[in-house]
Amino acid sequence: xxxxxxxxxxxxxxxxxxxxxxxxxxxxxxxxxxxxxxxxxxxxxxxxxxxxxxxxxxxxxxxxxxxxxxxxxxxxxxxxxxxxxxxxxxxxxxxxxxxxxxxxxxxxxxxxxxxxxxxxxxxxxxxxxxxxxxxxxxxxxxxxxxxxxxxxxxxxxxxxxxxxxxxxxxxxxxxxxxxxxxxxxxxxxxxxxxxxxxxxxxxxxxxxxxxxxxxxxxxxxxxxxxxxxxxxxxxxxxxxxxxxxxxxxxxxxxxxxxxxxxxxxxxxxxxxxxxxxxxxxxxxxxxxx
Amino acid sequence: xxxxxxxxxxxxxxxxxxxxxxxxxxxxxxxxxxxxxxxxxxxxxxxxxxxxxxxxxxxxxxxxxxxxxxxxxxxxxxxxxxxxxxxxxxxxxxxxxxxxxxxxxxxxxxxxxxxxxxxxxxxxxxxxxxxxxxxxxxxxxxxxxxxxxxxxxxxxxxxxxxxxxxxxxxxxxxxxxxxxxxxxxxxxxxxxxxxxxxxxxxxxxxxxxxxxxxxxxxxxxxxxxxxxxxxxxxxxxxxxxxxxxxxxxxxx
Numbered sequence: 001x002x003x004x005x006x007x008x009x010x011x012x013x014x015x016x017x018x019x020x021x022x023x024x025x026x027x028x029x030x031x032x033x034x035x036x037x038x039x040x041x042x043x044x045x046x047x048x049x050x051x052x053x054x055x056x057x058x059x060x061x062x063x064x065x066x067x068x069x070x071x072x073x074x075x076x077x078x079x080x081x082x083x084x085x086x087x088x089x090x091x092x093x094x095x096x097x098x099x100x101x102x103x104x105x106x107x108x109x110x111x112x113x114x115x116x117x118x119x120x121x122x123x124x125x126x127x128x129x130x131x132x133x134x135x136x137x138x139x140x141x142x143x144x145x146x147x148x149x150x151x152x153x154x155x156x157x158x159x160x161x162x163x164x165x166x167x168x169x170x171x172x173x174x175x176x177x178x179x180x181x182x183x184x185x186x187x188x189x190x191x192x193x194x195x196x197x198x199x200x201x202x203x204x205x206x207x208x209x210x211x212x213x214x215x216x217x218x219x220x221x222x223x224x225x226x227x228x229x230x231x232x233x234x235x236x237x238x239x240x241x242x243x244x245x246x247x248x249x250x251x252x253x254x255x256x257x258x259x260x261x262x263x264x265x266x267x268x269x270x271x272x273x274x275x276x277x278x279x280x281x282x283x284x285x286x287x288x289x
Numbered sequence: 290x291x292x293x294x295x296x297x298x299x300x301x302x303x304x305x306x307x308x309x310x311x312x313x314x315x316x317x318x319x320x321x322x323x324x325x326x327x328x329x330x331x332x333x334x335x336x337x338x339x340x341x342x343x344x345x346x347x348x349x350x351x352x353x354x355x356x357x358x359x360x361x362x363x364x365x366x367x368x369x370x371x372x373x374x375x376x377x378x379x380x381x382x383x384x385x386x387x388x389x390x391x392x393x394x395x396x397x398x399x400x401x402x403x404x405x406x407x408x409x410x411x412x413x414x415x416x417x418x419x420x421x422x423x424x425x426x427x428x429x430x431x432x433x434x435x436x437x438x439x440x441x442x443x444x445x446x447x448x449x450x451x452x453x454x455x456x457x458x459x460x461x462x463x464x465x466x467x468x469x470x471x472x473x474x475x476x477x478x479x480x481x482x483x484x485x486x487x488x489x490x491x492x493x494x495x496x497x498x499x500x501x502x503x504x505x506x507x508x509x510x511x512x513x514x515x516x517x518x519x520x521x522x523x524x525x526x527x528x529x530x531x532x533x534x535x536x537x538x539x540x541x
Contacts, residue, residue, distance in 0.1 A: 002394055013382065198378045201340060202439070203367035204395040 007215035010188060017184045018220065024180045025224020025274070026231070028173040029267050033232030035166035036263055037255070042159040044252045049155060054129055055136065055147040058116040063141035068117070071139055075121070078135075080128040085120045092117065116143060174274060181220060181278030182285065185213055189286040196287065210283045217279030221271030229264045290316040290447065290478055291337065296346030296356075298332055298502075306332035308502040310346070314480065316446070319473040321489045322482040324499035330482040331375060333499070334449045338370050339363060351446065368396055371440030373450040375482075377432055379424045379439075385411070386420040389438045396443060410438045414468055430461035437468055448472060450481040454488065462488065 011018045059068060068086065075081050087095070092115040100106045119136075123129050129147050136145045189196070196209050236255065244253050291314040298306040307329045314320055322330045335341040336348055339355050348355040353366050371392075379388050386407055393403040411417040414434040419427055427435065433453055440448055450469060454462035466481075466488050473479040483489065489496055498506035 002399060009382070195380050195382075198380060199391070199395065201338065201367065201372065201374075201378065202392045202395060203364045203443075205364055208395055 003211040003215055006212035007219060010192075010212060010216050011219065014188060014191075017187065021181050021184045021220040022223050022227065024177045025221050025271060026227040027224075028170075028177045028274075029225045029228025029271065030231055031173055031228075032170050032267060032270070033229055033263065034235075035162075035170060037232065037236060038162055039159070039166065040255075040259075041252050042155065042162060045247070045250055046155050046159060048250045048252075054123055055119075055121040055132055055145065057119045057121065057136040057139075057142050058144045058146075059118060059141050060143045061113075061116065063117070067141045068119075071136075071141065072119070075119075075132065075135065078132075080123055080125070080132060082122040082124045084122075087118045087120060089113065089115055089117050177224075178274055178278045178281070181217055181275070182282045185217060185279050185282035186286040188216075189213065189282060206287075209287065210279075213283055213287075214276055214279040217275035217277075217282075218272050219275070221273075221275030221278075222268055225267040225271035226264070229260075229267055233260055290314055290318075290351060291480075292347075292349040293336075294347045296336065296343045296348055298329075298336060298341060299344040305502045306341075307336070307343070310502075310504060312497070312504065314478060316478055317473070317476050318478055319470065319492070319494045320478075320480045321492070321494055321496040322480055322499060323484070323486075323489060323496055324482075325484075328499045329502040330499055331451055332502070334372065334451055334480075334482065337447075337449060338372060339366055364396075368392070368443055369445055370447045370449060371443065371445035373433070373436045373440045373448065373453050375451040375455065377436045379432065379435060381424050384421050384423055385416060385427070385435050388424070388435060389420075389442055392439060392443045406442060407438075410442050413441075414438045415464075429456050430458075430464065433457065433461075433465055434468070437465070441472065445477065447478045447480070450479065452482055452484065454483060454485050459487075466492065 072084060072086065075084060089112040093110070093112040096110060096115060097107055121132060121136075123132055133145050133147050136142050199209055240253050247253065291312070293310050293312040296310040296312075297308050300306055310333070322333065324330050332341065336343050337350060337355065339358055343356055346356065350366060351369055353362065353369070355366060358366060380391070383391070389410060390403055390407045393399070393406060398406075408417060408420070411420055414437050416427075416431050416434045416438065419431060419435075424432060424435070437448075437450070437453070440450075448469065453465050453469070457465065462485060469479050469481060470492070494509060496506075496508040497504055498508070
C-alpha cells in the first residue's frame with residue numbers, strides 16, 4: 001500500500017510528465033483498438049462471403065430434372081464438392097420476392113418462369129473452384145456460372161495487408177511509448193536521486209526503491225489503455241448506424257459488450273506489461289543500486 | 290561492538306581520508322570524535338555504514354565484517370546503525386512523521402504499531418506537535434531532533450551523530466546532547482562527531498581526536514567497560530577496589 005501512495009505522490013508531483021506518458025499510451029491503445037475492430041470486422045466479412053455458395057450455376061430453361069440430377073451426381077462423385085444445393089424456379093422466386101419486398105413494381109413483373117433454376121455449390125478447397133466452374137460451363141444445360149473467388153481473395157489480400165500494416169504500426173507505437181516512458185520515468189529517478197540516496201542509507205533495499213516506479217509505469221499504461229479503449233468504443237458506437245447501412249446484410253455489427261470488455265481486459269494486460277517493461281528499463285538504466 | 294584494524298581510505302584523487310586507524314568501541318559507550326573539518330570524522334562514519342569501502346584494513350560492527358559485507362547484508366548493517374547526518378538528509382516533500390516512519394517502512398513495519406513507535410520517539414525528542422509539518426517549516430534544532438528521531442526509530446544498537454550541534458545555539462546544542470546522552474544511558478552506543486569543545490569538556494566522556502585521517506589522541510578511555518571486565522576476569526581489579534575503598538574510607 002505504501003508503494004502505491006509513493007507512486008501516486010510521484011505522479012502528482014510532476015503532472016505534465018504524467019500527462020505526456022498517459023497521452024502516448026492513450027494514442028497507442030487507440031490505434032490498437034481501431035486495428036482490432038478492423039481486423040475482427042474484415043475477418044467477419046470474409047467468413048460471411050466464405051459461408052455463401054462459392055459457385056452458382058444457372059440452368060437453361062429447357063434443362064430437364066434428369067439432366068440436372070445427372071450433373072449433380074457427376075459433381076458429387078468428384079470429391080471436390082463440400083455441398084451442393086438445388087434451387088428450383090419456385091425457390092428462386094421466393095428469394096427474389098424476399099430481396100425485393102419493398103419494391104412492389106419489381107415483384108409484379110417477375111414470375112417463376114422468368115427466373116432460372118440453379119445449383120449453389122461450395123468446394124472443399126478454394127483452388128478447386130476453377131475446375132468446378134469449367135466443368136459446369138461445359139455442361140449443355142448450364143447457361144451461366146458465377147463464382148465469388150475473386151471477391152473472397154480480394155478481401156483476404158486486403159485483410160492481410162491491413163493485418164501487416166496494423167501489426168507494424170502497433171509495434172512501432174508500442175516501442176515509441178516504451179521509449180518515452182523510459183525517458184519520463186528516468187527523469188523522475190534522476191530528480192529523486194538525493195531522496196533515493198537517503199533511503200539507501202537508512203537501509204532500503206533496491207526493490208523498495210524500484211516498486212513505486214514500476215507501479216507508476218503500470219498506472220500510466222492502464223490509464224492510457226482505458227482512455228484509448230473508451231475513445232475507440234465511443235467512435236464505434238457513434239458510427240455503428242452508418243456502418244450497418246453500408247454493410248447491408250453482413251452480420252458484423254453491433255459488437256457485443258462482452259467482446260468489448262474482452263478487448264479492454266486484453267489492452268489492460270498489454271498496458272501493464274508495457275508499463276512494467278518501461279519502468280524496469282528506466283530503473284536499470286538510471287537507478288544503479 | 291565496533292572494531293577497526295589498520296583501516297585506511299584512499300580517495301580517487303590520491304588523498305587519504307583515513308590512514309591506519311585502529312579502534313575498538315564497546316557496547317554502551319559514549320564517544321566523542323573530535324577533529325578539524327576534513328580530518329576524517331565523516332569518512333569514518335561512512336565506512337562504518339559501508340557508504341564507503343576501506344582501501345585497506347578490516348572493519349567489524351557487531352558480528353558483521355563490514356569491509357567484505359555483501360550487498361545483500363547492507364540492509365542488516367544499516368538497521369543496526371542509526372545515523373544523524375551532518376546535512377540531516379531529511380526528505381523535504383514528506384512530513385516530519387513520514388520522515389521518521391521511513392526506516393520502519395523500509396524494514397517492513399507498517400500500520401498502527403509503526404505509528405505508535407514514531408509518536409513515542411517524537412514525544413521523546415520533543416517534536417510531537419510538529420509531526421504533520423514539513424521540514425521547511427521547522428527550526429534548526431527541531432530538524433536536528435527529527436534526524437535523531439529517525440535514527441532512533443528502529444532502536445539501533447549504535448547511533449552515529451555527525452556534527453549534530455553544528456549550526457545550533459548553545460542552549461539547543463545542550464538539549465541535543467542531553468537527548469543523545471539519555472539514549473546512551475538506555476544502552477545504545479553513541480559516537481558523536483563534534484567541534485564543540487565546551488560540550489566535550491563538560492561531558493567528560495571518551496574522546497578520540499582525529500587529525501588528517503589519523504587518531505592522534507584517545508582520552509578518557511577509562512570509560513571503556515570492556516577493559517574493566519577484562520581486569521575483573523584476571524582479578525586485577527581486586528587490588529584497585531581495595532585501594533579505592535581505603536581512599537573512600539579516608540574521606541569519610
